[in-house]
Amino acid sequence: MQTAHRAKxxxxxxxxxxxxxxxxQLFGVSSSAIQEVRSSDSLSGPSGEIFADALNKVRQITKxxxxxxxxxxxxxxxxxxSTSGALVFVLRDTRTALLVDGIERMTTMTRLxxxxxxxxxxxxxxxxxxxxxxxxxxxxIHPEGFLTPEEIAELDLSVxxxxxxxxxxxxxxxxxx
Amino acid sequence: xxxxLELELQSYVLLQLGEHRFAIAANQVAELVAPSxxxxxxxxxxxxxxxxxxxxxxxxxxxxxEPLIGKRVTSRRYYLIAVRLYKTQSEWVAIPVTGExxxxxxxxxxxxxxxxxxxxxxLSHDGHVIQVLNLEALIPAHESDGLHGSxxxxxxxxx
Numbered sequence: 001m002q003t004a005h006r007a008k009x010x011x012x013x014x015x016x017x018x019x020x021x022x023x024x025q026l027f028g029v030s031s032s033a034i035q036e037v038r039s040s041d042s043l044s045g046p047s048g049e050i051f052a053d054a055l056n057k058v059r060q061i062t063k064x065x066x067x068x069x070x071x072x073x074x075x076x077x078x079x080x081x082s083t084s085g086a087l088v089f090v091l092r093d094t095r096t097a098l099l100v101d102g103i104e105r106m107t108t109m110t111r112l113x114x115x116x117x118x119x120x121x122x123x124x125x126x127x128x129x130x131x132x133x134x135x136x137x138x139x140x141i142h143p144e145g146f147l148t149p150e151e152i153a154e155l156d157l158s159v160x161x162x163x164x165x166x167x168x169x170x171x172x173x174x175x176x177x
Numbered sequence: 178x179x180x181x182l183e184l185e186l187q188s189y190v191l192l193q194l195g196e197h198r199f200a201i202a203a204n205q206v207a208e209l210v211a212p213s214x215x216x217x218x219x220x221x222x223x224x225x226x227x228x229x230x231x232x233x234x235x236x237x238x239x240x241x242x243e244p245l246i247g248k249r250v251t252s253r254r255y256y257l258i259a260v261r262l263y264k265t266q267s268e269w270v271a272i273p274v275t276g277e278x279x280x281x282x283x284x285x286x287x288x289x290x291x292x293x294x295x296x297x298x299x300l301s302h303d304g305h306v307i308q309v310l311n312l313e314a315l316i317p318a319h320e321s322d323g324l325h326g327s328x329x330x331x332x333x334x335x336x
Binding site: 080116117118121122123126130 | 219221228
């Protein structure tokens with residue numbers, strides 16, 4: 001028989017995340033940050049010209065309505081061994097999509113620890129923090145950490161200069177290499 | 178030794194890196210632990226290997242071999258968990274060491290102007306002169322995170 005005075009449990013704040021792979025490395029992203037998941041094959045389109053070397057991590061462009069979205073090669077961004085990339089995450093409220101190798105699973109994160117301050121380079125922009133899951137540590141990516149506003153402006157200029165006219169179709173994509 | 182003199186001595190943990198010994202103020206050492214799995218993920222900070230899990234915390238592993246002895250620490254006996262001070266908080270940092278550690282009591286001699294910023298001072302022990310490490314300079318922080326290892330800040334941390 002249950003007692004009438006059960007201890008009130010305080011709900012632990014949780015967040016749904018998607019664990020995914022890029023070049024053998026596991027990452028996490030908040031599921032609320034993903035607007036759409038597509039096969040990278042569905043982005044195939046005519047070849048264009050490559051962007052400036054500094055932005056060669058941007059492999060493709062695609063359109064979402066009137067907005068140009070830049071597809072970032074996750075392996076190049078993180079300095080990992082190059083892979084073909086099977087899936088594309090279109091990141092909500094950004095002009096970025098991320099090319100990844102595959103999804104591990106969805107899970108729940110109960111604690112996000114800030115990136116230790118000893119990390120002091122680009123990774124501070126890349127990650128929201130770290131979480132411990134099943135005796136492993138997973139970096140949780142920051143959706144806005146792939147392209148800075150300056151880089152997006154540079155990409156926009158590059159697109160305009162090269163007169164890569166995307167059609168209005170949301171399916172239209174151009175490769176940039 | 179008189180009681181008053183004893184009180185003036187400070188405690189330091191001696192640590193071994195290859196053939197060299199260094200000291201860290203004992204109040205900046207949390208614990209000494211056996212090496213455990215290092216979790217690696219992409220980053221661009223030099224000398225950070227990855228992180229370990231310790232008592233529910235995610236602790237960065239910082240190989241200080243390069244700046245101190247000119248080469249990376251490949252073999253390791255323990256991780257010395259040091260307390261790295263920042264502007265408003267402190268964080269644990271795991272420093273791989275290659276040999277036994279010991280606790281000593283000694284006077285601190287101030288660093289010379291010509292010493293590297295990571296030198297917090299010098300102490301004498303067992304016939305050797307040993308460098309006391311200024312962790313705030315040895316393990317720099319991101320600019321927005323505060324302390325950058327000045328000598329004054331090191332002195333404050335010693336108190």
